Amino acid sequence: MSARDQAQPPVLRLSNITKRFGALCANDDVSFSLAKGEVIALLGENGAGKTTLMNILFGQYSADAGEVEVFGQRLAPGNPRAALDAGVGMVHQHFTLAGNLTVWENIVLGTQALSAPRLRARAVKARIADLSKRFHLPVDPDAKVGQLSVGERQRVEILKALYRDARILILDEPTAVLTPQESDALFATLREAIGLGLSVVFISHKLHEVMAISHRVLVLRHGRLVAERATADTSREELAALMVGGAVSSPKIAPMPPGPALMRLSDVSSKGEGHAPGLQSVTLTLHGGQITGLAGVSGNGQGALSDLISGLAMPSAGQLEIAGDAITNWSPRRALARGIGRIPEDRHHTGTIADFDLTENAVLETYTRDFARHGWLDWAAARAHAEALIATYDVRCPGPDTAIRLLSGGNMQKLILGRVLETKPRIILANQPVRGLDIGALNYVHARLAEAREQGAAVLLISEDLDEIITLSDVIHVISQGRLSPAFARGTMAPEALGRWMAGDGFAEVAHAS
Amino acid sequence: ALLGALPARGWAQDAKPLKVAGIYTVPVEQQWVSRIHLAALAAQDRGDVSYTYSENTANTDYPRVMREYAEGGYDLIVGEIFGVEQEAREVAADYPDVAFLLGSSFKPDAEIGNLSVFDNYIQDASYLSGIIAGSMSKSGNIGMVGGFPIPEVNRLMHAFMAGAREMNPDITFQVAFIGSWFDPPKAKETAYAMIENGADMLYAERFGVSDAAKEKGVLAIGNVIDTQTDYPDTVVASALWHFEPTLDHAIEQIRAGSFIAADYGMFSFMKEGGCSLAPFGTFEGKIPQEALDKVNAQTAAIKDGSFVVEINDAEPKSS
């Protein structure tokens, strides 16, 4: 590939990009180039500056210094239009789709002159159909985007870029919200496109993906480009160490006997939200001193189950028992009072209040119980509590008065983790606790969950990442279409077998047997 | 001060024009206020007064504006205090040297010797215009569109209805209030509806009513102001209010140093020239003689006091 490098000019060249946000230097003199058909993986901890760099390349931010060249042409700064016209496509970390529009409308947006008298819908749809067939990206062009699953939305995002004949594609954590199957499908699509000459910059925290798809790896740390490796010449361990600037280790789970049953769901059914399925006669027992893993493709009832355990929903049929008591009156506050700690799936929108500072977020669940008397808040105590959490859980931040939105995802998650664990919960709901986190933060969260297990808590770990489930769980269930598989003990299930359950196989036999 | 004259303060001797300020809660276009405004302008043209005004003054601000003018050395403050009766009196009491001539539903207060009240008591003219309306409505169905059912509106409507019944006891009236002083399109819509419902004569208390009459080819009677020039084939007659007798009397009293708390209401009566029936203009010769005779007879009776038009402030209803 180095031969090809010399033969052809790079399709993309970033030279000496520097970007400051106030005092913070998000990108510090970063330079690299991308060859035709090449896939570069961009690695780095949360907040290392990856997204910022890509936003500069795409013209959403303009750099304080440095320039971007695409196909030998200097790109006008601060103008996404110029980037799009030059053949750069970007799939953002947070989707940029309008939910009230249909798939084809989202794709065609901005591609026809605003002065045009009408949308040429038929031609557009034909082209989308063609693209979606060629690149195996099945979508219904007339579906409202608001109704689509996360995976489908991701496909729409990619189709948007392909529709514009993007020759350079930037993917910012495209798999963070995808199921393994969806990720695999995405990679298949990408390989196809790369074969046709597409060049890709790929950002991910999942090292196995990086190893599988990229040709070259760039590592950013504190805004600076600190390492560059040919993928073939490196390993996951080396990359992890490069990212955090030191060695990383994942927690060990020592076998221990299950404790008492702390929570039991018997034949529980519940209503789903929108088009997501609810639960269908689910029976599940959570034992103390055990991590129960719940594998499954997102949108198969995990939401309904976690709403139930969080106190947001009641079963429509069946029984929910905690420590032997049947629950009749249920709310988040009651759940908290019964010793349930909850790590929600979406830390940005459910877990925290973006404009609240760390102190306020730290006491969000406990202010009435621990920090108030007769309706009067004790802010001094709350602040002390937040400071303690920050120290104990290694939350990196300027201080307890910082608005939490300014924290990286990892540090936000650590604060939530601290908030939950400090209440010494008997039962812990951990819904996608490490999604989008870098390897350092991920290991930290896992270690703390393992610690809680050792102290006798019952942990329900919901994840789409089979690796995570298999390494951590004492018992595994698979959820599909609101139905729950039997429990599989640690070490009895291979990823392939779990994958079949996730696809819905096996449930029929169970139904017959019972 | 008891019910006594104001201290003369040199008004009488001075030929200098009096400083007059008008404070109105509505714009000076409003029919009612426009008559005060015109009288003041006329006095100004004569050189009797120098005149300034504040229009569209919210009642909340009214007492403050009164004080500002009073502090500003004005001799006479004219306006309407229907919404701020009590506070306006307090202001007047604080400025005993300033004369206040204010539209009010109440009687003058002997305690406050510098505050006189007036109101548009033009029921005489309204009654006469009703006679003409009653004689010219063929359908015996008259529509009346008002802003709000306040006494100033109600008493004129009642007088008008009484006049119309003189000519046709079986006449029916449609009455509606649009809940606004200034929504001519709405007044017009309401008038349309009355015409649809059989009215062939409208009592145009609001702007907009005559327009509907004109478009639909029915007749209208004006109120307070004469709008026949705008609607030559529509407005048959109008009951006019003349504020001049009221204002001029006040000016005279001030000049004479004898301005006292008095009720100027009667200066709006026909006897005093405070109201009249507008000239028939384009409708000269088109009004039945029988009605003209009645109008003449009743005018004379009103003027000599042998006939008094009833003042009824209750809200009129459709019949």
Add this chain to the structure above:
Amino acid sequence: MRLEPIANPGLARRLAPPALAIAGSFLVASLLALIAGGNPFAVFGAILKGAAGSKFALLETLNRATPLIFTGLAVAVAFRAKLWNIGAEAQLYAGAVVTVMLGTGALPWPSLPLLVVIGVAAMLAGALLLLIPALLKTRFGVDEVVTTLLFNFIFLLFVSYLLEGPLKDPMGMGWPKSARLIPEARLPRIIDGLRLHWGFVLALISALVLWVINTRTTLGFEMRAVGQNAEAARFAGIPVTRVILKTALLSGGLAALAGFSEVAGLKGSLTLDLSPGYGYTGIVVAMLALLHPLGVVVAALFVAAIFVGADAMSRALGVPSYLADIMLASALLMMVLAILLSKFRVVRD
């Protein structure tokens, strides 16, 4: 073009924009005065004199600020919880109606207990009036911007009905106005002979109380949490619906106090034009104050001073008095812009 926050704006940077905003609106006023044939150079002095040139002028400014503090607080507390209460005007009238119902002789009590009872009852009425849109929002998801807006029309018509019907003053010569309050039901004046009354003090106390509620109590914390992110608040165990309803009660109650204070303190009776849009101006006051209760006091004084001063100025210069509203509007718009520019800088991309 985009805005970038300034980390530590210096004093000059913080003070310059508001000063420029005020200067700007004076410029607008001078220009318009010139067009109408007035003396443009007299504008500034005349406004100052009109707003604060005498004890009378100053107290008039405070007087006008009083209802604006109440409605500003009402809006601030609601908006902080993202309850878009555009209906402070109606709630003000609700308070006024109750004041008149109880204060015209129905309760023959001594002054203090009577005033307390009337005040509380007025707050309840305003609270209940906002409770309806709040319930429609929480139960049916009906947009409260629209319902509160429509309630202004509905309630004003209802007041109009009351004033022409059950509440009509039998001694009122037929005018649609209520009977006068008995002397015991009047808020006393602070200074004899001037219109300023204890309603102003009540307004200041309300602002303080609200500030304490916001910063020190669980309810204040909950209201803010619900406003910032209702989903996260619900997840954390905050009873979102109940908090919204409590917010509505508080907001409606505060707006109603404006009506109570205007009737009991200033007018002594109720007419249909009690408020020249205090409910709407309250929105502006609240936003100028960045929803801070103490800021509301300052913003209300600012708005009142501009209005009273400009109104007097227009008379002094002999130009149409609509100039006062123009000045108020331009001062407001420039002021919000100035507040923004003191915290952000405009960066070209």
Add this chain to the structure above:
Amino acid sequence: MDLIDILTSAAFWAAAIRIASPLIFATMGELICERAGVLNLGIEGIMVAGAFAGWIAVWAGLPLWGGVAVAFAAGMAFGLLHATLSVPFGLSQHVVGIGVTLLATSLTFYTYRVVLPEVSSPPKIEAFQPFEVPILSHIPLIGPAFFAQTPLTYAAFLLVIAVALVLYRTPLGLAVRAAGENPQAVAAQGLSVTAIRMGAVIVGSGFMAVGGAFLTLSAFDSFFFDMVNGRGWICIALVVFGAWKPGKALLGAVLFAAFDALQIRLQQTPIGAVVPYQLFLMMPYILSILALVLMSRRAEVPAALMVTFNKGER
């Protein structure tokens, strides 16, 4: 007349259409703004300005359609002010809107008084006259109700069709709808959210002003203070009522106007003699709220309505 007679009379429906016309213009204007993500509370004042500008232009000698154009331009000017403050500067849309209403109203009154200081009764112009559409106006009931209106009413209905076509059938409309739902999506496709939103507010404000001008150029023939009389606020409600869809908003405007026309007529019935007139005046508002409750569940609010967009922030 009883209810059935009223509801089956052509004159009643003609009145409803007439009363609805200014509301339709202004509602379409507001709908355009809100679809792009901006709540425009300046509507009431912009209507006042439009009513005055259109009328004074015609009074000064321009033809009627010239007056409409002047009103549109006046609306766009205030729209530009609103848009500049609320879009790139991202100021509170509530404050900007109320500020613009206050400014437009007072500036209009001030100008009026400076231009016409002496008149007691404002001058009249020759307003739009009803135009009977050949053939169509002879259809029983429907003809006199719908096809004997002034040209400006026909324009209002054409505007609804045009707005619907632009919103749903053109790239521009697509961009507007997306800007009100997720501005990031618009920016990521290389379009300027600022330009789209500003454009929508400016044009939308132009239509609001034409709604105001309808009052002085078609419904009536002169200008009065306060003649807009809260119609702008009603249009805000109508947009929500119409679930941000032009067709439904049109339906809402006509329904609202029909209730208005009905209450005018009901005041003349025997009920009118007993029921206080305020109750009739309240009717359209109360029914609007009831309708909102009934259809609330299904309304799709533009997700980014009132959400400012700043490139620098996430």
